[in-house]
Amino acid sequence: MLIIFTGNGKGKTTAALGQALRSVGDGKKVLMVEFIKGPWKSGEDASSKKFKPNFKIVKSGLGFVGIGGDKLPLKDHARAAANGLEYARKEIRKKKWNIVILDEVWNAVHLKLLTKRQISDFIKESLPHLEHLIMTGRDCPKEFVKIADLVTEMIEIKHPFKKNIKGKRGLEY
Numbered sequence: 134m135l136i137i138f139t140g141n142g143k144g145k146t147t148a149a150l151g152q153a154l155r156s157v158g159d160g161k162k163v164l165m166v167e168f169i170k171g172p173w174k175s176g177e178d179a180s181s182k183k184f185k186p187n188f189k190i191v192k193s194g195l196g197f198v199g200i201g202g203d204k205l206p207l208k209d210h211a212r213a214a215a216n217g218l219e220y221a222r223k224e225i226r227k228k229k230w231n232i233v234i235l236d237e238v239w240n241a242v243h244l245k246l247l248t249k250r251q252i253s254d255f256i257k258e259s260l261p262h263l264e265h266l267i268m269t270g271r272d273c274p275k276e277f278v279k280i281a282d283l284v285t286e287m288i289e290i291k292h293p294f295k296k297n298i299k300g301k302r303g304l305e306y
Contacts, residue, residue, distance in 0.1 A: 134265045134282040135256060139239055139273035142287030143305070149234045149267050150177055157187045161231040161264070164189050166221045168214055168246075168270075169237040171196025176303050193217025194237070198244050207246075214246035218255060225259045232265045239270030239277075249274055256280075 136152070138145040153163040165181070171194050181190040195213045197203050221233055241247045252268075256277075259266055268277075278284050294300075 135260060135280065136265055136267045137239075137273050137277060137281045137284045138267070138269045138287065139271060139278070139284065140287035140289075141271055142289040143292060144287045145269040145271075146177075146236050148285065148287075149236060149269050150180075152265075152267060153188055153232065153234060154184075156232050156265075157184050160187075162187050162229060163232045163234065164221070164224055164230045165191070165234040165236055166217050167192045167194055167236040168217050168241045169194040169197060191217070191220060193220060194241075198240075198246070207244075210244070211246040214241045215251075218247060218251060222255060222258065225262050228262055230263065232267065233259065233263055234267040234269070237270040238268050239273040241270070242274065243270070243272035249276070252277070 138148045149165070153165060156163050165177075165188075167190065170192055172192070173196075178190060178192075181188045193213055193216055195205055195210055198205075198207070198210050218235075218238075221235060224230060225233060238247070238252065242249060242252060256266065273284075
């Protein structure tokens with residue numbers, strides 16, 4: 134099953150993590166590859182270690198692209214995204230994961246770090262080997278919404294960022 138969590142509201146990664154937690158509790162194995170999140174530590178990093186070997190998170194991103202002081206060339210971000218996608222592909226071929234989550238992959242597509250073709254090929258190649266493929270991020274292209282089995286759009290109604298309140302550890306990361 135192809136599951137997509139998209140939209141401008143908070144909760145896409147949180148929803149994917151909720152699915153991971155539920156699945157691991159049912160004896161499944163879950164791999165999460167994070168595409169934009171960089172070297173900083175988040176609550177999910179610490180939590181995933183408590184669920185080893187059934188839950189693993191791999192960060193393939195180099196951080197936010199073009200914002201928050203990012204000075205890396207776009208090609209470096211693109212290379213990191215391609216490496217993350219290839220890592221996920223290799224892990225899926227091992228057939229040891231029930232669920233694979235590509236976190237913020239739609240952001241990577243929107244920022245042109247990955248192409249729609251790369252993602253389309255990845256989906257076609259991966260789905261036969263997984264129970265579920267979960268893909269998160271803003272700006273999911275309509276053609277992927279069309280082929281997905283389940284799509285949830287998070288809509289921002291109100292967020293503390295609008296009042297210049299920084300993200301809270303344990304809530305936003």
